[in-house]
Amino acid sequence: MVIGGLAVVALIFSCTTVNQIFGSPELSVKGISIKSIDFEGITFNMDYAITNPYPLGFSLKSMAADVAYENTVLTKLSAADGISVASMNTAQNSVAFKIPYTTVLDLAKSIKTGEKKTSLPFTVSGKAELDLSAISFLENQSLTLPFSKNFDVPVFKPTISIANAKIQLPTLTDLQNAFTNKGMALTKAVSVANAIISGGSVAESIFDGIDLDMNLNFDLDVGSEGSAPWQYVLEKCALQTGTGNLIDLKPAGSTTINSGGRIPMTATLNTVSAGKLIAQILNKSNTDLVFALDSDLTFTDLPDYAKALPLSYTKTLPLSNVKVSK
Numbered sequence: 007m008v009i010g011g012l013a014v015v016a017l018i019f020s021c022t023t024v025n026q027i028f029g030s031p032e033l034s035v036k037g038i039s040i041k042s043i044d045f046e047g048i049t050f051n052m053d054y055a056i057t058n059p060y061p062l063g064f065s066l067k068s069m070a071a072d073v074a075y076e077n078t079v080l081t082k083l084s085a086a087d088g089i090s091v092a093s094m095n096t097a098q099n100s101v102a103f104k105i106p107y108t109t110v111l112d113l114a115k116s117i118k119t120g121e122k123k124t125s126l127p128f129t130v131s132g133k134a135e136l137d138l139s140a141i142s143f144l145e146n147q148s149l150t151l152p153f154s155k156n157f158d159v160p161v162f163k164p165t166i167s168i169a170n171a172k173i174q175l176p177t178l179t180d181l182q183n184a185f186t187n188k189g190m191a192l193t194k195a196v197s198v199a200n201a202i203i204s205g206g207s208v209a210e211s212i213f214d215g216i217d218l219d220m221n222l223n224f225d226l227d228v229g230s231e232g233s234a235p236w237q238y239v240l241e242k243c244a245l246q247t248g249t250g251n252l253i254d255l256k257p258a259g260s261t262t263i264n265s266g267g268r269i270p271m272t273a274t275l276n277t278v279s280a281g282k283l284i285a286q287i288l289n290k291s292n293t294d295l296v297f298a299l300d301s302d303l304t305f306t307d308l309p310d311y312a313k314a315l316p317l318s319y320t321k322t323l324p325l326s327n328v329k330v331s332k
Contacts, residue, residue, distance in 0.1 A: 029059035031091075033134050033151035036098070040311045043303060045164060045319070047106040052083070052130060054153065055098045058091040062141045065090040066099075071132025071153070073103060080109055083130065103130075107163035111232055114161040122233040124307055125158040160234035160305045166319045168297055171224040172329040173275070173287050178203050184218050184277075203332055207289050213281030220284060222273045222328070223258075226299070229266040238263040239302045239314065245273055246296040252280060255297075264306075290326040297321045
């Protein structure tokens with residue numbers, strides 16, 4: 007009786023002999039890229055492909071790897087399950103891991119050289135275990151695929167802060183005219199306008215029916231720890247309250263910064279829509295403002311990584327910290 011090729015394999019073949027006939031499965035790391043950045047660290051993506059030369063499919067059972075700098079393991083990555091790979095085919099997937107900024111900064115400080123490091127060489131190395139249970143003649147066999155890949159980590163930690171928040175009041179004359187145009191008696195209009203200018207408390211309804219513009223100005227300071235060169239681009243800045251966006255803020259200068267600097271920002275608050283908020287600022291109330299920023303960051307000396315990596319930032323600013331400028 008003649009037994010087919012797969013039956014023979016089922017009877018006598020191990021992984022070693024199957025590999026001799028069909029070739030060995032392979033795992034190749036296609037690349038390591040930056041997936042995202044935040045204010046804690048950088049999340050990397052390791053893209054990999056598994057090639058299956060067998061006449062039957064299998065899947066990835068697990069993956070484990072060390073992320074190291076000069077043989078010092080700093081973090082690990084793992085995956086409990088993974089992709090299925092059809093017979094005589096290749097499947098691709100990715101796994102993410104995060105490296106804290108503090109880890110990289112501490113390493114850079116420990117390197118005793120005259121030249122500051124802008125990036126450090128890291129290595130991810132490990133192995134993937136295949137699940138061969140779908141292949142009857144190999145179901146009791148185990149097979150692991152080693153992998154290793156070098157990549158650069160920028161020496162960097164972003165810092166963003168809000169400074170010099172202040173609201174610019176109209177002139178005394180403009181305030182008086184606005185109140186009298188509303189129908190307020192001149193004597194009272196003078197009294198209310200003087201109270202506002204002198205920093206006295208006002209009713210939150212004081213600007214009801216009044217049409218006045220006041221500028222809210224502040225400085226956006228952008229910097230970093232570390233020596234990696236980078237470029238920052240401010241895309242959008244909004245002033246928010248508890249009910250959502252109040253107004254979009256406009257830059258008073260360039261929105262692009264190279265390796266640190268300041269972007270002056272301004273928002274025009276109109277008393278028709280923001281009169282209560284303006285009164286709360288004048289009264290130094292306990293209400294908070296939230297500045298929400300959307301921006302992009304590029305590591306200029308690491309061209310293999312994507313440009314314009316999104317970086318979002320929110321900052322709660324108590325109204326009591328907003329100065330009033332006459």
